[in-house]
Amino acid sequence: MSRGLAAIKKVVEYVTNSKGFEQCLKNVTVVSAGDGKCRVEFPVEDGHLNGGGTLHGGFTATLVDCISTYALMTTGTGAPGVSVNINVSYLNAASPGEVIVVDAKTCKAGKRLAFLEVELSKKDGGRLVARGQHTKFIM
Amino acid sequence: MSRGLAAIKKVVEYVTNSKGFEQCLKNVTVVSAGDGKCRVEFPVEDGHLNGGGTLHGGFTATLVDCISTYALMTTGTGAPGVSVNINVSYLNAASPGEVIVVDAKTCKAGKRLAFLEVELSKKDGGRLVARGQHTKFIM
Amino acid sequence: MSRGLAAIKKVVEYVTNSKGFEQCLKNVTVVSAGDGKCRVEFPVEDGHLNGGGTLHGGFTATLVDCISTYALMTTGTGAPGVSVNINVSYLNAASPGEVIVVDAKTCKAGKRLAFLEVELSKKDGGRLVARGQHTKFIM
Amino acid sequence: MSRGLAAIKKVVEYVTNSKGFEQCLKNVTVVSAGDGKCRVEFPVEDGHLNGGGTLHGGFTATLVDCISTYALMTTGTGAPGVSVNINVSYLNAASPGEVIVVDAKTCKAGKRLAFLEVELSKKDGGRLVARGQHTKFIM
Numbered sequence: 001m002s003r004g005l006a007a008i009k010k011v012v013e014y015v016t017n018s019k020g021f022e023q024c025l026k027n028v029t030v031v032s033a034g035d036g037k038c039r040v041e042f043p044v045e046d047g048h049l050n051g052g053g054t055l056h057g058g059f060t061a062t063l064v065d066c067i068s069t070y071a072l073m074t075t076g077t078g079a080p081g082v083s084v085n086i087n088v089s090y091l092n093a094a095s096p097g098e099v100i101v102v103d104a105k106t107c108k109a110g111k112r113l114a115f116l117e118v119e120l121s122k123k124d125g126g127r128l129v130a131r132g133q134h135t136k137f138i139m
Numbered sequence: 140m141s142r143g144l145a146a147i148k149k150v151v152e153y154v155t156n157s158k159g160f161e162q163c164l165k166n167v168t169v170v171s172a173g174d175g176k177c178r179v180e181f182p183v184e185d186g187h188l189n190g191g192g193t194l195h196g197g198f199t200a201t202l203v204d205c206i207s208t209y210a211l212m213t214t215g216t217g218a219p220g221v222s223v224n225i226n227v228s229y230l231n232a233a234s235p236g237e238v239i240v241v242d243a244k245t246c247k248a249g250k251r252l253a254f255l256e257v258e259l260s261k262k263d264g265g266r267l268v269a270r271g272q273h274t275k276f277i278m
Numbered sequence: 279m280s281r282g283l284a285a286i287k288k289v290v291e292y293v294t295n296s297k298g299f300e301q302c303l304k305n306v307t308v309v310s311a312g313d314g315k316c317r318v319e320f321p322v323e324d325g326h327l328n329g330g331g332t333l334h335g336g337f338t339a340t341l342v343d344c345i346s347t348y349a350l351m352t353t354g355t356g357a358p359g360v361s362v363n364i365n366v367s368y369l370n371a372a373s374p375g376e377v378i379v380v381d382a383k384t385c386k387a388g389k390r391l392a393f394l395e396v397e398l399s400k401k402d403g404g405r406l407v408a409r410g411q412h413t414k415f416i417m
Numbered sequence: 418m419s420r421g422l423a424a425i426k427k428v429v430e431y432v433t434n435s436k437g438f439e440q441c442l443k444n445v446t447v448v449s450a451g452d453g454k455c456r457v458e459f460p461v462e463d464g465h466l467n468g469g470g471t472l473h474g475g476f477t478a479t480l481v482d483c484i485s486t487y488a489l490m491t492t493g494t495g496a497p498g499v500s501v502n503i504n505v506s507y508l509n510a511a512s513p514g515e516v517i518v519v520d521a522k523t524c525k526a527g528k529r530l531a532f533l534e535v536e537l538s539k540k541d542g543g544r545l546v547a548r549g550q551h552t553k554f555i556m
Contacts, residue, residue: 015190018190019185019186019188020185020186020187020188020189020190020195021163021186021187021188021189021195021197021198022189022190022195022197023186024160024163024197046158046159047158047159047160047162048159048160049158049159049160050159050160050161051154051157051159051161051219052219052221056159056160056161056201056204057204057222057225058160058161058163058197058198058200058201058202058204058205059160059197059201061197061200061201061203061204061225061227062195062197062198062200062201063197064200065195065196065197065200066197080190080191082191082229082232083196083229084228084229084501084502084530084552085226085227085228085229085367085501085502085504085550085552086196086200086225086226086227086229087224087225087226087227087365087411087502087504088200088224088225088226089223089224089363089385089393089411089413090221090222090223090224090225091385091386091393092386093221107367107369107406107409108369108370108406112529112554113501113554115367115369115406115409117409128385128386128393131385131393131395131411133365133367133409133411133502135367135501135502135552137529137530223362223363223391223413224362224363224365224411224413224506226363226365226504226550228502228524228532228550228552230524230525230532231525246506246508246545246548247508247509247545251390251415252362252415254506254508254545254548256548267524267525267532270524270532270534270550272363272504272506272548272550274362274363274413274506276390276391293468296468297463297464297466298463298464298465298466298467298468298473299441299464299465299466299467299473299475299476300467300468300473300475301464302438302441302475324436324437325436325437325438325440326437326438327436327437327438328437328438328439329432329435329437329439329497330497330499334437334438334439334479334482335482335500335503336438336439336441336475336476336478336479336480336482336483337438337475337479339475339478339479339481339482339503339505340473340475340476340478340479341475342478343473343474343475343478344475358468358469360469360507360510361474361507362506362507363504363505363506363507364474364478364503364504364505364507365502365503365504365505366478366502366503366504367501367502368499368500368501368502368503371499
């Protein structure tokens with residue numbers, strides 16, 4: 001069953017209230033979801049920072065992983081798949097208080113493999129923060 | 140100033156007690172550090188899991204980022220640099236209770252760029268969990 | 279000196295007539311170039327194939343490398359930089375006779391690092407063949 | 418049927434005499450092959466160079482693709498699979514006349530996915546030239 005905005009909002013509500021790692025997405029708001037795409041946004045807060053006081057590369061990679069998975073869940077059977085490979089390029093730092101928009105899209109959802117792409121940019125001005133590619137295996 | 144085991148232990152103690160994202164490393168034990176390498180280990184716990192009940196790909200990517208940075212800090216000036224690119228391949232799932240060993244090494248620490256590599260494997264049996272490459276810019 | 283279409287056409291003419299590796303681009307036509315972007319196209323021919331009779335992943339990676347470099351040369355000083363990292367995802371096979379469009383764009387051209395992105399798709403129907411990310415160091 | 422040194426030598430002889438893209442490997446010598454590994458070496462020649470007169474990143478990526486595929490062919494059924502993702506980091510330049518050793522190994526050959534790794538280094542002194550990760554889908 002493919003899923004739309006209401007369903008993805010429920011997924012995010014569920015995982016952020018679980019004991020699992022996706023708790024770290026608790027201040028992320030789902031803006032839109034459907035047709036293989038998902039957009040979320042969040043304000044950079046203390047819990048997202050590295051030692052230099054900017055958005056942590058591990059949190060960015062986690063967003064690339066998760067938001068692209070939500071995008072994939074709006075296609076076909078709604079299955080999340082398992083990660084095969086993630087690649088992230090870090091273009092610009094982001095600071096506390098800035099709002100980041102995360103746009104994920106499904107480039108291909110095949111029978112066995114899905115290819116997903118993610119872009120993080122600043123809501124104010126649109127400057128790119130990171131770009132990611134995520135490949136998943138569909139079981 | 141390059142750093143050894145005692146210094147890296149202090150770094151990890153500091154970041155896991157901060158309000159930043161590296162809090163998520165709080166059950167990670169530094170086993171060794173020096174000469175451009177760093178080894179840590181941790182038991183897979185609830186806080187590391189994805190919705191399927193196995194080690195979350197975002198936490199794995201965070202380890203690739205952080206542990207390789209600690210490895211880099213044992214070289215040259217001890218500067219952590221900023222991430223340019225991270226690539227992670229996911230080979231096998233890991234389950235709660237399994238102990239994971241993370242081995243990071245510095246392949247090259249140049250004047251401007253550092254190339255780092257990370258391997259996650261199961262302490263019991265050595266099965267590979269993930270492999271990562273991390274490129275950093277030294278300012 | 280940043281460069282436009284005429285200049286990039288000359289670069290491609292020069293390298294395909296050299297004794298270097300970019301000879302392999304000899305049937306590539308530059309369609310447009312400027313403002314940090316470059317588009318080329320080519321028909322898949324025998325010299326581009328793998329043992330399975332489809333577009334070779336090494337040739338695809340070479341296109342990701344080269345066409346994004348041409349895109350970068352249309353910005354700033356026109357300097358090509360040196361490669362730091364290339365990542366390529368392979369979405370669909372391409373067969374002899376199909377025409378492939380390669381679209382490269384500069385996501386960021388900083389003082390020291392440039393972040394480039396490339397998409398290969400089929401001219402007939404637009405199906406994606408591959409997507410790539412290329413990071414370069416500007417000396 | 419898994420393959421050993423003699424079989425991989427025949428594969429390389431065949432592809433370098435074909436009309437396909439792997440012709441570009443014609444001066445590559447297979448040193449060893451078996452147990453999921455393959456080692457080749459070659460002298461850097463004019464046909465491998467970029468415009469700056471050093472080893473071309475596209476040729477390096479082609480080696481990552483091909484030599485890891487030969488490594489995979491020494492396992493299990495000997496099937497080469499199809500590429501899903503390639504990631505290459507470029508550590509140091511290589512110049513004409515230098516001999517490069519390419520070491521590929523199979524990190525995991527599963528039923529559906531294979532994870533391969535490649536290292537290019539200088540025969541004289543061992544300096545790293547590039548490191549790559551290659552993921553293949555087994556059909």
